[in-house]
Amino acid sequence: MLRVDRKKCVGCGECEEACAFEAICVKDNVAVVDPNVCTLCGACVDTCPEGALEISSNSGEADADLDLWRGVWVVAECRGRALAPVSLELLTQARGLADRLDTALTAVLMGYEVGSESQRLISYGADRVLLVEHPELAAFIEEVYGNILADLVRKERPEIILAGATAMGRSYIPRVATLLETGLTADCTGLDIREEDRALLQTRPAFGGNLLATIVCPRHRPQMATVRPHVMKVGVPDLGRKGEVISISPKEELLKHRSRVLESVKEQAEGPNLTEAKVIVTAGRGLEAKENLALVRELADLLGGALGATRAVVDAGWVSDRSQIGQTGVTVSPKLYIGCGVSGAIQHIVGMQGAEIIVAINRDAEAPIFNIAHYGVLGDVKEILPLLIQRIKKERG
């Protein structure tokens, strides 16, 4: 429950404002919580300048079997027959975690005719690869992938499982966690180990990125997390690295399913996809007309980046909704984000604030995007973009 430390509380009312549910209010200069209304969302805890609020669990029962679970697993993701970049990011990160825990790092590779990727997994840090191949695994089916992984985990008992927070990872990893009745933290941007109890510290953005929460799974194993692509760095492969590849054929009963993929269609013919792009050039309403979109595209191509869009631009039908960044679209964290005529509505900002460098081009000096932009260019996108494109071309010779 939410506890108020009456000694620390000064009755400033910050928590009252932060609460979306009107569950906390200041009476006689001290914050009072209505436990019937409080959802334990934690928004107030962080807002409190005095550190007077705390959410605590009443439960203290310990699971005696935790020590039976050892090892770190990375669930490799194959699109078709090629590894997704996030798998290598995960291996690099997981190698560090495994070393700190003094345990082995295993990669799980599921698919059909994907075995050739095993050595790559090893060269990026895996000690062994559990290779599960079957024609039924050629297409991704939530039930099948989930059942096989859960079955492997029950047998092998790893303490940590990491997977990419991709469309695929986000759809079947929750199934695995539910089958195993354990905790799963979605979309992590930071991972660490708490030495004293080997706990995985999982940091993730909450409330649309307004808050960073660090989460543990103290009494259940495995500790599972999906990790946002493109956040963790990819290490240098050691091509001579040796590891063990264990081939596993899945039991027939695990292959039963009630859905099937009839067809997989690639929609983006060229350029990187939005969630994995290093550079994103985003079109906003300030472009005014669909014709001006060509400028944004040109800049994106020039920088080897992807084209993003605000909701307004998508709603206007200028681009398809898969380019939409923000609350109801995708969340991105590129190295460079350039907003062209993007005003910076909060719904958009929560989807791109993780970018390393934010550039805003807008003719409205009051546009909120300038508050978070590293570099603001005040001017009409129709005028600035051609200049910028020309200048970059010159730079490249």
Add this chain to the structure above:
Amino acid sequence: MTQVNYFLTEEQQMIVDLARQIAVEKIIPVRAELDREEKFPREIMRDLAQADLFGLYIPEEYGGLARGCFENCLAVEQLAYGCIAVTTTFAASALGGYPILLFGSDEQKARYLPDIASGRRLVAFGLTEANAGSDAARIQTTAVEDGDYWVINGTKQWITSGGEADIYTIIAMTDRKKGARGATAFILEKGDPGFGFGKKERKMGLMASSTRELLFNDCRIPKERILGRRGQGFILAMKTLDLARPGIGAIGVGLAQAALDEAVKYARQRIQFDQPIISFQAIQHMLADMATRIEASRALVYSIARTIDAGARDVAKLSAMAKVFATDTAMQVTTDAVQILGGYGYMKDYPVEKMMRDAKVLQIYEGTNQIMRNIIGKALNKEYAKK
């Protein structure tokens, strides 16, 4: 800051909230495009239908919500906050529907009102002609009895939703010698033989509203399409307008409020001589007058609409007052809003330019504001003669 309390019931507040939501989510994002491309707001009409707003004033037995003039005013005020061209299209359906509600036979009501209430069919009202504007008695369209049919000939001009509506209530002369008393109302349906539409008018504003001629060329309609009795046409038109005019006032209030909001927002943000222009009294005083006039208009429109709903008879004067005051206010406020935005206000990039163009029609349609003053003046003369 405390707002005027108009003591709305929970349901009335729901109507306000819903209409405002439609204005903000559906109308404002597309109003500039509708205006620029003179596009009829078909989709928004579907949204309004889905929200049950077309049935506000229609009895429950015909699928309506059995609310009155006041609720209608609440709804159109909020819609007008978004765009009065769209609102006019919506309101025109009520203008065309009222005659059926007021004078229709049980069969006519059962046949038309459910479709009108659900918004499945739009209605238009056809009174004005090239030579019969303020002087409605000069109507030249004729209806002649021919066995089981009426045969209609003539041309109606500047008919809102002409060509887009499915049902038309029109006024034609059945006995020209009797002047105004020789006028009769009829219900026409799109597709009636001999009933066609003229060119789409090119207007100063109100672009999203379709304004066209109705052409009757030996148009034959079944006898039972007569609305009310023979010779009742003029009184039917007047009663309809009496009920509709507070709604036009409410449209003025909504439009003026939108212009004020834009003006204040801009004045707070525009820096000249190192300060926001709202800190200058010249601007403050303009805004103060705008805000005060809007609130006075709203109070007047609301109280007159409520008076009508309370069952008052002979409301021509009150209804004219609601229309004239609120629409003159809308013209004044939108003009001042353009002035406050200065050069930007004159540009199509900012919404006040459209608001000012649109506002003008409010002083002209459904009886010019000069005619409104005539009505009020005549009523005063009559009232004081009795004292």
Add this chain to the structure above:
Amino acid sequence: MNIVVCIKQVPDAQSVHFDTEKGTLVRGEAEAIINPFDLHALEAGIQMRDSYGGEVVVLTMGPPQAEDALREALGLGADRGILLSDRAFAGADTLATTYTLAKAIDRLGPVDLVLCGRQAIDGDTAQVGPGLATRLGIPCVTSVSTLEVLDDRKTMHLRRVCEEGYDLIEVEMPALLTVVASLNTPRLPSLKGKIRARKAEIPVWDAQELGAEPGRVGLVGSPTQVVSTSVPKFEARREMLEGSPEGQVEALVARLKEAGIL
């Protein structure tokens, strides 16, 4: 067709703003709304009901005031709303949430379709849908962008959006779908719906009513725990480049070169 739509009441992100002086995001007087993705799930449910008959039941787990979200859903056209509310439910992570929702759906009897939004905009986990399907023992398809029921009324063809395009999927009903915004345009409420919603009875089911094991709901039933939170700081990084358009572009290119991007 018996359809259950799971919705969540979340704080409106529009009420979040920047504190430019402190350089932080501030959650102001946050207003509670229905999670935007869930509105698309509800719209899909209503359309299905209108095409194939049956009813749409809306479920939400939350504090007593989450009833407002259910009333809003009723105003949009749902047939019934049920509130899962109990002090014991508070602090649930996704595992405890799916346990509670599954208990409620079991209690409703056989369903043909369970619809959820792809994710909630406050938690952003996207885990409840797949987890709930697992508990219900029905197949799950995530991020659905188009939906078609075949003539047998037992099979659906769906598009599942992924990074590089989409998969066309065939799934047997009953099934659980999580939907994305492009699936449909949520309707506005209707006046008749709102009037009906205002008067509607909304049953509240607590842990006892659901027959839920006390150790599996709420904070106690949640394997994950938040140990700390922090507000990401937006360093005072705002630099408005100065000069003519050419000058600004020049300065920008210089900054990007410094950062090793160009």
